[in-house]
Amino acid sequence: MSSQPPHPALLIPGPIEFDDAVLQAMSHYSESHVGMPFVNTFGETLSMLRKLFQTSDPKSQGFVISGSGTLGWDQVAANLVEPGDEVLVLHTGYFADSFADCFETYGIKPTQLKAPIGERPQQNEVEEALKARQYKLITITHTDTSTGVLSEIESIAQLVHRVSPDTLIVVDGVCSVGCEEIRFDDWGIDCVITASQKAIGCPAGLSIVMTSGRALDRFKARTKPPGSYFASWKNWLPIMQNYEARKPSYFATPSPQLVHALHTSLTQILSRPLEERFQKHKEASQKIKKAIADMGLKQLASKPENQANGMTAIYLPEGMSPPEILPTLMKKGVIFAGGLHKQIAAKYVRFGHMGVSVTDPKRDDIDRAIKALKEGLEEVGYKAPNGST
Amino acid sequence: MSSQPPHPALLIPGPIEFDDAVLQAMSHYSESHVGMPFVNTFGETLSMLRKLFQTSDPKSQGFVISGSGTLGWDQVAANLVEPGDEVLVLHTGYFADSFADCFETYGIKPTQLKAPIGERPQQNEVEEALKARQYKLITITHTDTSTGVLSEIESIAQLVHRVSPDTLIVVDGVCSVGCEEIRFDDWGIDCVITASQKAIGCPAGLSIVMTSGRALDRFKARTKPPGSYFASWKNWLPIMQNYEARKPSYFATPSPQLVHALHTSLTQILSRPLEERFQKHKEASQKIKKAIADMGLKQLASKPENQANGMTAIYLPEGMSPPEILPTLMKKGVIFAGGLHKQIAAKYVRFGHMGVSVTDPKRDDIDRAIKALKEGLEEVGYKAPNGST
Numbered sequence: 001m002s003s004q005p006p007h008p009a010l011l012i013p014g015p016i017e018f019d020d021a022v023l024q025a026m027s028h029y030s031e032s033h034v035g036m037p038f039v040n041t042f043g044e045t046l047s048m049l050r051k052l053f054q055t056s057d058p059k060s061q062g063f064v065i066s067g068s069g070t071l072g073w074d075q076v077a078a079n080l081v082e083p084g085d086e087v088l089v090l091h092t093g094y095f096a097d098s099f100a101d102c103f104e105t106y107g108i109k110p111t112q113l114k115a116p117i118g119e120r121p122q123q124n125e126v127e128e129a130l131k132a133r134q135y136k137l138i139t140i141t142h143t144d145t146s147t148g149v150l151s152e153i154e155s156i157a158q159l160v161h162r163v164s165p166d167t168l169i170v171v172d173g174v175c176s177v178g179c180e181e182i183r184f185d186d187w188g189i190d191c192v193i194t195a196s197q198k199a200i201g202c203p204a205g206l207s208i209v210m211t212s213g214r215a216l217d218r219f220k221a222r223t224k225p226p227g228s229y230f231a232s233w234k235n236w237l238p239i240m241q242n243y244e245a246r247k248p249s250y251f252a253t254p255s256p257q258l259v260h261a262l263h264t265s266l267t268q269i270l271s272r273p274l275e276e277r278f279q280k281h282k283e284a285s286q287k288i289k290k291a292i293a294d295m296g297l298k299q300l301a302s303k304p305e306n307q308a309n310g311m312t313a314i315y316l317p318e319g320m321s322p323p324e325i326l327p328t329l330m331k332k333g334v335i336f337a338g339g340l341h342k343q344i345a346a347k348y349v350r351f352g353h354m355g356v357s358v359t360d361p362k363r364d365d366i367d368r369a370i371k372a373l374k375e376g377l378e379e380v381g382y383k384a385p386n387g388s389t
Numbered sequence: 390m391s392s393q394p395p396h397p398a399l400l401i402p403g404p405i406e407f408d409d410a411v412l413q414a415m416s417h418y419s420e421s422h423v424g425m426p427f428v429n430t431f432g433e434t435l436s437m438l439r440k441l442f443q444t445s446d447p448k449s450q451g452f453v454i455s456g457s458g459t460l461g462w463d464q465v466a467a468n469l470v471e472p473g474d475e476v477l478v479l480h481t482g483y484f485a486d487s488f489a490d491c492f493e494t495y496g497i498k499p500t501q502l503k504a505p506i507g508e509r510p511q512q513n514e515v516e517e518a519l520k521a522r523q524y525k526l527i528t529i530t531h532t533d534t535s536t537g538v539l540s541e542i543e544s545i546a547q548l549v550h551r552v553s554p555d556t557l558i559v560v561d562g563v564c565s566v567g568c569e570e571i572r573f574d575d576w577g578i579d580c581v582i583t584a585s586q587k588a589i590g591c592p593a594g595l596s597i598v599m600t601s602g603r604a605l606d607r608f609k610a611r612t613k614p615p616g617s618y619f620a621s622w623k624n625w626l627p628i629m630q631n632y633e634a635r636k637p638s639y640f641a642t643p644s645p646q647l648v649h650a651l652h653t654s655l656t657q658i659l660s661r662p663l664e665e666r667f668q669k670h671k672e673a674s675q676k677i678k679k680a681i682a683d684m685g686l687k688q689l690a691s692k693p694e695n696q697a698n699g700m701t702a703i704y705l706p707e708g709m710s711p712p713e714i715l716p717t718l719m720k721k722g723v724i725f726a727g728g729l730h731k732q733i734a735a736k737y738v739r740f741g742h743m744g745v746s747v748t749d750p751k752r753d754d755i756d757r758a759i760k761a762l763k764e765g766l767e768e769v770g771y772k773a774p775n776g777s778t
Contacts (some may be wrong), residue, residue, distance in 0.1 A: 004418045005418060007418045007420075010420065012421050015419050015420070015421070015422065015645065018417065018418075018419050023416040023417075023418070023646075026415040026646055027415050028412075029394060029396045029407075029740065030391045030396075030404050030405065030406050031399065031404070032404070033593070034599055035724065066460075066593065066594045066640035067456050067460070068619075068642050068644075069641065070619050070640070070641035071619045071641075073618060073619070074617065074618050079620070080686065100620040102619075105614065105615070105617065197642060197644075201430060202644045203645070204422070204643065204644040204646075204649055205455045205594045205644030225494065226615070229459070229463050229491040229494040229495070229621075230457075230459050230460045230491075230619070231619065248489070250729075253404065253457050253584065253586060253594065255586075255592060255593040256593065257594070258592075258647075260593055281775055335421055337421070337422065337423075340555070346563070360420075
């Protein structure tokens, strides 16, 4: 039995539904941020992050800082590049535009490589861009939360290593870490930024980052100090190293309760093979995508290979808008999100399928959501085309 | 009966002990950050902040952003001043040095006006400094958490208004908001930054700021964009205004659980007159300071008028260091903090007395702590001088 009161299933692309034990960890009694009980909890959390990101290189380093996923962009822009540097931003939706804005704030020059809505930049386009100019780093949004478009990290990383080996590879994994495979060492990634409230399954409030030794060397070789104070690795790197070495350390007060919740969710995630977790997300995603096709609906993401496994962005039937269907779903106990990509926001909804809603066999969130969507669409007057069920 | 398991009383200058209801709010089931239930909670929280800061000017605006108190410095440095601007930093301990570092990160030129340890800059010194140069803003650490020195905000504000009326008045209230009086409108303050985990009584993880209409006008008149992305009011101001107007809005995902906890703690604080709350903190502080004097010990803060009411920094007896006494106190169920001011860190400890430990009549944290300190000192070989009890 769940210890949570009855409530609608939150099936937006983050925050997601949380496990009881994770929520209970949020109520942990107050501890000193520099006392050994908490230092041990934080240290273990940082060690577990290495497993989540599949890095065993001792030169890698995780960061867990109070903030939202957005703070990860500031960490990249303020620490890994210097004013005047050129960076290449692969665009698959809203979040690349914002990441580019963030770079500009710090005096970095972003070039966006855009694809039509629902697509992702092609390998040959990326290759051409990388050959045209020397970029200090490239950013790839793994899953763009506004479109549900999935990028192919491994092949892009191979391309960068071949064509522009000095370019750091930065992955925005806010909507992918914990539900899509990321092999940090094997794929030669330099930095992944993410947040707590999506597939990691911990309430919002933590910016989570993994960096490679190469990225840290680049950081240490800066000619100017980092462009942010709160996001500065000059301030945070020794703190994270100390906590992971189980030594008390202070720059700014961490949130013991959120770190306890993250510790709990990571312990749960790592108690099973990661491949199994990714496979479960794939299976749930395929089930959802098939059901949506059966309803005669289309996704924003144009083809199976660019469709995320942790969320689905669904075009509504012609003439229907999110304010018509979302309240109907809510009445059926299911919360979806509206559109976020400015050009087409009024035409689609987003269904998040990450974490316990997918992995906990005691939950029927996904089946209920599919049923609610089908019934809800019919209630607001939609008839699936012939051949659809 | 408390619903928290038995644990040592956390009496450091933040995080503090939390009320059961606040901790329970941390476990709130997952909600959409743009759904009306949470939008209402966040909106009410922002409205309550106005009462906490004693501002009824509709042009004032509160900000609640995932982060630590430190993020408030970035908000000030990145939004209220521009590169090349001069600012005056009144120094009463460690935190002024760090605030000055933060200004330098954003290209601002801080001038620190320092006082000897345990003292605060004198009015005539501040007046002289303000007359010597045109400062865009002045910062005052209300209570410096490293020294327990209390600044006098009202009289400094009057001085600034008289001598340098265009200078914005910024208060670092991380260790004072909720336990020391701050009359935002009456005293003509432009910005107070604080954090959730001290006298506000909510777990760490939120940067909390109140700004005046004048400060926002100054922000809007900037010639260059803000120097930070995550701390940019260009990004956050419309979000906070929308939430407070009960409209969904998105820049970066807030932490619904922390906001629920803050909502709970603010509701508790505002259920009684604020003057009563400040008076209770004063009384507890005086009791502690008398007990410490009776033990023959001295405080860092040199005289009654510059001693904070939410914490006490206590010089240990000659030759004794924090690692000798802190574990003894821990055994007695009380956690104090070590020293933080670099020059003298090994010579003193810090006792935080804020929030429920002071205001909840069912708790005996303060009496237990005084007793533990007295007995603990004796156990490690300290004899109070003649005349002390």
